[in-house]
Amino acid sequence: MTSAEPLDDPVPPLAEASGITKRFGSTVALADARLTVDPGESHALVGRNGAGKSTLVNVLTGIFPPDTGEVRFDGEPAPSPGDRDGWRSKVACVYQKSTIIPELTVAENLFVNRQPGRRGVISWRRMRREAAELLETWDVQVDPAVPARELNVQDRQFVEIARALSFGARFIILDEPTAQLDSAEIERLFTRMRSLQKSGVTFLFISHHLQEVYEVCQTVTVFRDARWITTRPVADLPQAALVEAMTGEAADLGRSTGRREPVTTQVRLEVKGLSDGAYEDVDLDVRRGEVVGLAGSSASGKIELAETLVGLRRPRSGTATMDGAPLPFGDVRRAMSAGIGFVPRDRHRQGLVAGLPVGENATMTVADKLGPYGMVRPRRLRAVAAKAIADLDIKTQGPDQPVNGLSGGNQQKVVMARALAIDPKLLILINPSAGVDVKSKEALLGIVDEIRAQGTSVIVVSDELDDLRPCDRVLVFLHGRITAEHSAGWNDHDLVASIEGVS
């Protein structure tokens, strides 16, 4: 780490990329991209999916050599592409997908392939001791002897950061670190980032959640369509201007848009005394055309309740009815026949079959309706899929493109199409905008307003405030029980306070 130099000799930027161009075949991933990160700051990198953030990260960490342009660290040219240790001593990235090996202990993970020992024989004692010292140095409170699978997401991140620092890197890239954390954990992460920042660590912080950028970063760089757009102090760029820079147009988020007068149509879903351990004794009514939000931290039981309603889980006790008829539990097929469509919590795990085409994925829920006797007529399938692609504005080459070739936002739209295909009477959206760019998020939430007008009821399950804005009312879960209800027009502070259980 360079120490502070006198003012007349300005400190070279810790990391600097300039004139970076990177193509993959005919796709331009980066065009004349640049980034300057000064030592000691937390620098946000924002942009919609496909803006070129991931490619830039791969260039900055030496995984892809750029076609043109150069990367410099502390004013010096970056190590040569093959020099992994050289790169590791300059920069490290904590990816959204953990690179921790679950079956090895924390200590082994810290010293993978560089285990301390003598003449190739590993000294386990020394490894455990050095691991403990390393964790101590960076104040990570984890037992080095436990298998890494026993750590939660947050501790794994901290272990990864400690490992990166132990290679000598003082520039850490965090790729959507908050995506899988609940709000208390996010707060802890930010506290940790601030204290590391004080000990001289520089962060490049990537997130879809703009309020986090304001909370923890000093500078922000915006990318759009593979190009650098702007780099500014966070304080000079209000949220509306930031969204505008990301999307190229003014956005309208941040208002509760649900109906304020109570919805008085017929009750569609009636839940009585439902319990399954993750949630207890839940009563809930959703009327026709009503949009109800379920908020709460990640362990509050809100997702488990939603998964029960869609048939993925079986409750221990209690009942639910749809339009007066009892709702069968534990069977997705029957829940769908009862009129419940849903977007599952994790599109990669439950939402999509990666190797199958867009059309196949989008019509998976209605495969029995694409021809007589369960036949699937390719022309019919393609027509249904093409309509969904048009209706949801999915950016794809067409129904035959494999779905894993799509960007995150468009993949999520395919999952939405799959849910809407059954023409649901009740649509349940679990984390509908997780890992999705601003524009796609708007489009996905826009669907809620569209279908409610046709009398479809919607339940939005999320702790993302923007997801909850279209709701007529928001129910807050805390430790498995509904503890608060907010009508449309709620203000962010009150809602967050009741999610945190401090109201």
Place this chain on the structure above:
Amino acid sequence: MTEAMAKPRAAAGDRAGSGAMLRRLREFTLVPALIALVVLGAVVNDSFLTERNIISILGASAALALVVLAESLILITGKIDLSLESTVGIAPGLGALLVIPAASAGFGTKWPAWLGILAIFVVGGAIGAFNGFLSVKLRLNAFIVSLAMLIVLRGLLTGATEGKTLFDMPSSFFSIATTTFLKLPMSVWLAVACFAAAGFVLRYHRLGRSLYAIGGNPEAARAAGIRVERVTWAVYTIAGVLAAAAGLCLTGYVGAINANQGQNMIFTVMAAAVIGGISMNGGKGTMTGAITGVLLLGVVDNLLTLAQVASFWKQAIYGAIILFALVVSRVTSGQAQE
């Protein structure tokens, strides 16, 4: 919005069309290799391209084809069943034991022949259902549990026959391989019909499509309302029935049931399936690919016989050719075999 949407959609349609075309072509990547082998065979041996020899290749491949079909269905669903080769032996074996007299090592139950043949399929289905139970309901690892079943079933057949070869079956036990239609044995027609039916269902029926979804991502399939357990179980059962049918074809082809009927067959089955582009990781593969895999190995086997390769060396050469075919199909398809 509608106007803006219309254009890109039309363009997307064209590109998607050519993409689908390309994918369709991929199914036939083995065809050039097959043609090359046939040409090679015709050049090196005069008797290769004769009608008699071609019928012989097809007749000899029918049983293998049915087991490859069974295994392919299971592999596409994301599972594996090694015990199919033992089903090939034990299903017709039990059927025969129920029919033949005690003097010929039978059980002495002396069932009528038609009931014995029906029993073959019931036994195959029951074994498949049991394998499904172990892997779907008890959630045991499909590979290791079917390996155990392979040994158990083989042992049961050896025990029940006391290691003897069964001869004394009524002629109806052999008629599937001895009766011909348009010069081809019925076993070949059976294999063709089963492949055609499976190919159609896999492509044009929701149940067939659901195999790809389950093999690709069972969680996502379940969340889309597909009854993953039920479908997987059914696939195991159908595979058992197909393996039993293969056993009957083999019995007719050989003219007897040996205690080791079907032994070591699973390696060839796996090779044919993987050469034919069926993914070991599930979710990928077509019947066109599987059948070309079978024909390729059938032709190779026949060529080695015609070339009168010393029988001690045949196995090594056969294995080397399978290895070579795997490498070639990896290169031509451009996709990693998983």
